[in-house]
Amino acid sequence: MHRENPQLWNRQFWLAALLAGCSTSAELTVGPTTAIGTQSTEAVAGNAKSAQGDSTNQSPLEGKLVDLSYAFDADTIYWPTEQGFRFEKGNNGVTSKGYYYAANRFTTAEHGGTHLDAPIHFAADHDTAEQIDLQRLLGEAAVVDVTEQCRANPDYLIGVADLRDWEVRHNRQFDQVIVLLRTGWSKHWPDRLKYLGTAAFGPEAVSQLHFPGLAPEAAKWLVEHRQIKAIGIDTASIDYGQSSQFESHVILCGHDVPIFENVMNLDQLPAEKSLVIALPMKIAGGSGGPLRMIAIVRE
Known part of the structure; x- marks a missing residue:
């Protein structure tokens, strides 16, 4: 039976998960990357963009978030x-300090x-x-x-x-x-x-x-x-x-x-x-x- 490359899939998935957590839009476009452990979101996105020219690794995900x-x-x-x-709702409101x-x-x-x-x-x-x-x-x-x-x-x-x-x-x-x-x-x-x-x-x-x-x-x-x-x-x-x-x-x-x-x-x-x-x-x-x-x- 057919199944996609699991290593490529996992790599795409982790990047998708990271960017989804930072996105303000339901629409999501994600590309592959090689290391995301401690990188910033901007660095990861940059890696994804730079990898676009590599036809071997390129497999961008485009989709929407569903709750x-x-x-x-x-x-x-x-x-x-x-x-x-x-x-149980707390005593919520403006404090004596103004916030x-x-x-x-x-x-x-x-x-x-x-x-x-x-x-x-x-x-x-x-x-x-x-x-x-x-x-x-x-x-x-x-x-x-x-x-x-x-x-x-x-x-x-x-x-x-x-x-x-x-x-x-x-x-x-x-x-x-x-x-x-x-x-x-x-x-x-x-x-x-x-x-x-x-x-x-x-x-x-x-x-x-x-x-x-x-x-x-x-x-x-x-x-x-x-x-x-x-x-x-x-x-x-x-x-x-x-x-x-x-x-x-x-x-x-x-x-x-x-x-x-x-x-x-x-x-x-x-x-x-x-x-x-x-x-x-x-x-x-x-x-x-x-x-x-x-x-x-x-x-």
Whole structure:
């Protein structure tokens, strides 16, 4: 199966990520470079520009930034057993010295809103949030669209056939990519009833959950036959709502595959060749945490 040169791709990606962080525009044009460790943004951009004459290395990226994370507020959806996001506004305003000052407080469960499931979430002695290799959180997205199947069945299980169909269509395997499962469920956010299948809270509500997820057989196939960096989905869990054993979680976490849940705007990404940056809150010992996730879409 076809795959682009990984060294060239990684080099392009790091420069794209650096410049994206400094850009004030959604539009981005990036060229290759050879060393970006301690250089300024201007120096990196200069290197990229000077490399334009080298046809061997030239492969500029042009694209736009897409936000894949929901904002955290009172409407953020959490698991029925969690209290949700709490924001306490400080005594913000103009101080006696004449300058404006604001400082607030928040409390949150690790798992809610757009967030990371670290491997230790379902696998003892595996990586905690701060231990995950950064290379797993950065890379090309492979977006698997199963919206039609999920529209007809809220309990749809994304199977091996769906994944193999993507590979056949795009003439490549899931190799060193971040797999993103697009079910279309984000259209229901933040309506708890439609998004979760129930508006109830508490342990008794868990059995009432209905939303699509990844079949355990498909999770097993990915970790045994493919090499993925991470996986994400636009629902509340990588396991479908009616799961009681959370087998896909167990399989993926047992193989140190980070999981991203409640991802938004997957309808704005192409099936392949967009770049994803998924950086969670760095909680020492954490089983997950809030996630700021973006994509750079090449046009």
